[in-house]
Amino acid sequence: MADFIKIYNENPNPKEIQKVVKVLKNGGLIIYPTDTVYGLGCDITNTKALEKIAIIKGVKLGKANFSFVCNDLSHLSNYIKQIDSSTFKLLKRALPGPYTFILPGSNNLPKAFKKRKTVGIRIPDNNIARALVEALGNPIVSSSIRDDDDILEYTTDPELIFEKWNNLVDLVIDGGYGDNLASTIIDLTDNIPEVIREGKGSLDIL
Numbered sequence: 305m306a307d308f309i310k311i312y313n314e315n316p317n318p319k320e321i322q323k324v325v326k327v328l329k330n331g332g333l334i335i336y337p338t339d340t341v342y343g344l345g346c347d348i349t350n351t352k353a354l355e356k357i358a359i360i361k362g363v364k365l366g367k368a369n370f371s372f373v374c375n376d377l378s379h380l381s382n383y384i385k386q387i388d389s390s391t392f393k394l395l396k397r398a399l400p401g402p403y404t405f406i407l408p409g410s411n412n413l414p415k416a417f418k419k420r421k422t423v424g425i426r427i428p429d430n431n432i433a434r435a436l437v438e439a440l441g442n443p444i445v446s447s448s449i450r451d452d453d454d455i456l457e458y459t460t461d462p463e464l465i466f467e468k469w470n471n472l473v474d475l476v477i478d479g480g481y482g483d484n485l486a487s488t489i490i491d492l493t494d495n496i497p498e499v500i501r502e503g504k505g506s507l508d509i510l
Contacts (some may be wrong), residue, residue, distance in 0.1 A: 306470040307351050310478045313337065316435045325439045327475045333357060334471055335449060336436065337479030338373070338428040340487045340504050341458035342465055344473065347445040352447055354416045357368060360472055361447055365416055365422055369445045371404050371424040371487075373444045383423055383443070385410050392510065395466040400429040400505035402483075405493040422493055432479045482484045 307327075311320045322332045324334060328347045330441060333356055335344055343485065344360065346353035358365040377395060380387075384407040387395075395405060406423055409423045417423065426446065437444055449469070459465050462478035488505030492499040497510055 305473040306466065308466050308470075308472050308478060309475060310315060311432050313431050313479050316432050318435075318439075319420055321439050322433075323433050324436055324475060324477065328353075328436070328440055330432055331359075334473030334475045335465055335473055336444075336477045337462075337482055338426070338433050338487075339375070339400070339430045340483050340485060341426070341448045342482045343371075343373070343433075343434075343446040344449050344469075345373065347440060348443045348445045352417050357447060366419055366446075369424060370445045370447050371426040373426045373428065373433060373437055373446045375434040376427060379437075379443055380407075381410075382412055382424065384408060384425065387492070394423075394492070394497070396479065397459075398501070398505065398509045400434065401420065401427070402429065402485075402487045403509075404489045406489065406493055406500065408493050410500045415419055415460075421497040422491075424489070424499040426487065430479070432477060438501070439461070458482070458486060460484050 309320055321461050330351045331350045331389040334345050335342055336400045355365055358368050404426050406422050410421050451457055460482040466476045485504040489500040491500050
């Protein structure tokens, strides 16, 4: 049975954040709020936890399209190759915000992602998500939680999320109602940005 913790996005309680970080450091899986839909996440450095998420999502870990959730742009150089100034300016314009940017992966990627040429980077405009990453000291690997109901593709009610997921994860954060619109995905690996999925993030940034 998972823990269920209420954390307020306006001013996340550091003690509650540390409880979640302890779960992450122990290889636990969490469900947490972002600026779009709720995410299923774990510590990027814990291969066993990553494998658990891959099993839940029904994908092979090496081929999984998980996002790296960061708290600011300072983490980027650890996981992506050097980018040009126009790409960096675009990231600064858009983030924090409801976007996932596909960028060329560096040689320093965690063991589970070594063979990947690209990574998806997220910096959500959500204080809880960013406080978790900051306290953890490295990104959270994340995947959106989908609803079985095609009409309501993403679950938004934390209590319903808890009911559905409490046997699969170690902790669920109630950060208030989530959105049911996912992030906008933009591929920046080529000279011209390519929109892979239009979601909550406006394309006016391009």
